[in-house]
Amino acid sequence: MAENCGLFTRDAQAYLSAPAAMTTGQLSERLYTVTDGNVRTLFIEGERSVIAFDTFGTPGRARSYARAIAAALPDKPIGTIIYTHDHLDHAGFAADLAPGVDIVADELCAKVIKLRGAQGQLQPTRVLTGTLNELTIDGVELQLLNPGPTHGSGNIAAYFAAERLLFSSDTLLANARYGFMPDYHFRNFTGTMRSFLALDWDRFVPGRYELTDRAGFERGVDFIEAVMDACQQAFANFVPIWLYQPMRDFCIDQLAQRFGDMEGFEDHVGQMAIRIVHHYLMGGWGLEDTPEARVLLADQVSL
Ligand SMILES: [Zn+2]
Numbered sequence: 001m002a003e004n005c006g007l008f009t010r011d012a013q014a015y016l017s018a019p020a021a022m023t024t025g026q027l028s029e030r031l032y033t034v035t036d037g038n039v040r041t042l043f044i045e046g047e048r049s050v051i052a053f054d055t056f057g058t059p060g061r062a063r064s065y066a067r068a069i070a071a072a073l074p075d076k077p078i079g080t081i082i083y084t085h086d087h088l089d090h091a092g093f094a095a096d097l098a099p100g101v102d103i104v105a106d107e108l109c110a111k112v113i114k115l116r117g118a119q120g121q122l123q124p125t126r127v128l129t130g131t132l133n134e135l136t137i138d139g140v141e142l143q144l145l146n147p148g149p150t151h152g153s154g155n156i157a158a159y160f161a162a163e164r165l166l167f168s169s170d171t172l173l174a175n176a177r178y179g180f181m182p183d184y185h186f187r188n189f190t191g192t193m194r195s196f197l198a199l200d201w202d203r204f205v206p207g208r209y210e211l212t213d214r215a216g217f218e219r220g221v222d223f224i225e226a227v228m229d230a231c232q233q234a235f236a237n238f239v240p241i242w243l244y245q246p247m248r249d250f251c252i253d254q255l256a257q258r259f260g261d262m263e264g265f266e267d268h269v270g271q272m273a274i275r276i277v278h279h280y281l282m283g284g285w286g287l288e289d290t291p292e293a294r295v296l297l298a299d300q301v302s303l
Contacts, residue, residue: 003059004095004120006088018060022068028163030140033205034068036061039090040208042158042167043069046138049079053158054169055097057089059120062096080104080137082144083124084169085152086112087183090207094122102126104135106146109154111301127303128156148192149185159199166196169207172220177209177264179271186279190225193217223259227269230254231276241277244270 003016020036027033030045036056044051050069055062069078078098083091083105094103105113105124113121133144143159150171157168171193197218204217212220230251234241239250248270252260259265 004093006058006092006118006120007116016058016060018058020056020061020064022064024068024072026072027165027203027205028160031160031163031165032069032072033211034065035209036064038208040206040210041065041084041090041169042205043072044140044142045073045076046079046140048076049138050076051080051082051137051140051142052078052097053082053167054084054090055081055093057092059093059096062093066097082156082158083109083113083154084157084167084207085109085155086116087152087170088118088121090169091121092118093120095120102137104128104137104144106154106156107303109152109156110303112153114301114303145196147195149188150192151184151189153183157196159196159201161200163203164201165203165205166199166201166217167205168193168196171206172204172217172224173206173208174204174210174212174216174220175263176223176259176268176272179268179275181272181275184275185284186228186276187284190221190228193221219262223262226255226259227251227272228276228279231273232280234273234277235280241281242274244274247273247277 003013005012005016022034022036024032024034032043034041039056041054043053050073052069056065078101080102081094081098085091086109103122103124104126107127107129110124110127113123128144131145131147135142135144145157145159146155152170157166159166202214204212233254234247234250240246251269251273252266
């Protein structure tokens with residue numbers, strides 16, 4: 001049977017079908033985190049069902065995620081999926097994870113998904129608006145936060161006060177192993193991420209790699225701000241900002257003393273810089289970097 005193929009137009013069946021070895025960890029009586037070694041997400045035990053954030057990024061990985069959930073909670077089916085944002089590599093394959101269940105997403109995420117029409121990415125059934133939504137789903141009280149643009153469209157973070165834990169997918173990492181940042185909203189990113197520090201938590205679950213604590217989260221914000229600062233200095237120093245090697249060398253020279261110990265720093269900072277200089281060069285990609293990004297598509301798509 002042909003797999004749901006996202007936006008692929010040529011045969012990618014082997015990639016789409018490949019399973020992943022999932023590693024599941026229990027964070028509290030009700031919270032679990034699961035990773036394929038790169039992408040990481042969270043699921044929650046409800047009274048009669050499981051609430052799963054996201055889907056992983058292929059049909060094969062979505063099925064591996066379903067098996068990991070079933071292994072941890074064998075008596076409870078997935079009842080709800082919450083999309084953290086619109087991207088296919090995190091939320092593209094609900095049709096393969098658990099077709100027919102409730103899907104919760106931010107309004108902007110839902111609108112992008114509707115327009116995109118990617119095969120396997122199911123339309124949300126419940127749409128949220130605003131910066132804070134307090135929901136009870138299958139006996140689980142949830143605080144879903146969207147204080148401003150960070151990454152992707154309609155990014156939702158989850159705050160678990162009882163566990164003093166924050167989950168925010170595809171935003172900050174405990175390392176520097178992410179350089180390609182096409183859908184980060186730099187005008188708002190670090191301010192929005194710092195706003196989470198007003199909440200009381202000491203564990204952070206990122207959308208990739210390993211968990212970190214409050215200090216690791218703050219260092220992650222500091223790192224992105226420092227790269228943004230170095231990129232502006234590159235303009236002032238007439239570094240050829242569109243060339244990879246000079247930008248990499250300049251950023252390593254500027255930042256290695258403070259951030260050179262971060263895993264992946266030298267391999268990724270050049271790519272990060274190429275993306276970030278274009279924020280300053282062009283003013284952002286389309287409407288994404290307007291100060292009030294919520295106006296994007298607001299009255300142009302009906303759900
Ligand atoms: Zn993403």
